[in-house]
Amino acid sequence: MNRISMYLEELEKEAVTTRKMLERVPTEKFDWQLHPKSMSIKRLATHIAELPSWVTMALNTDELDFENxxxxxxxxxxKEELLAYFERSLADGKAELKPENESxxxxxxxxxxxxxxxxxxxxxxIIRMSLSQIIHHRAQLGVCLRMLxxxxxxxxxxxxxxxxxx
Incomplete structure (x- = not known):
């Protein structure tokens, strides 16, 4: 199995759990924070939702410069906007995991x-880190949901x- 196929399979598998987790985020708790140094649930969930699109960024750019x-x-x-954003981000990332991008x-x-x-x-x-970030931040979200x-x-x-x- 080539790496692109491996990443696509993993992204699809993780999307199932990520979707179920994001579905549990209550809109009325978007501003809730576990700790003052933690992201709000809204920001954390938004970040999780955007991470599949980092695949596209990694494959179609050569850098990210935060200064610019x-x-x-x-x-x-x-929550509905969050889930729709996740689905767009997921479709975006999956679309770039095509055989010609292996090179x-x-x-x-x-x-x-x-x-x-x-x-x-x-x-x-970068793609591997993006997939790991989905899992890492999803676990953080699980702690937040548990606390609620x-x-x-x-x-x-x-x-x-x-x-x-x-």
Whole structure:
């Protein structure tokens, strides 16, 4: 299996759990924060929803320079907008995971802020990091939902909430 096929398969599998998790985010709790240093649930969920589109960014650009492109998260105001954004981002990322992009995976991609370089890695590593970020931030969201006493779905098997229901 080539890397593009592997990434596509993983993105599709993780999308199932990500979608179930995002469906649990209550609009009325968008401003809630676990801790003052934590992102609000809205910002965290928005970030999770956008991450599949990082595949597109990695494959179609050679760098991200925060000095020239400051990060401005999408302004979503309802769970329905969040889910629609995730589906657009997912479709966007999946569309770029096509066989002809396999040859781009070893090309370097740079993350910087002006002259300060944060990382310089192959595009394959950026895609891998993006997939890992989905899983990492989804786990953070699970903690937030747990603290709000919202049942969480299982990721790689049933959650404690799902086991209690059966």
């Amino acid at each position: 492109n400051p990060y401005i998260p999408e302004d979503l105001n309802t 781009k995976l070893d090309n370097l991609w740079v993350l910087r802020k002006g002259d300060q370089i944060y990382s310089k890695e192959p595009k394959a590593s 006493n919202i049942p969480i779905p299982g990721s790689y098997g049933p959650s404690a909430d799902e086991t209690e229901m059966s």
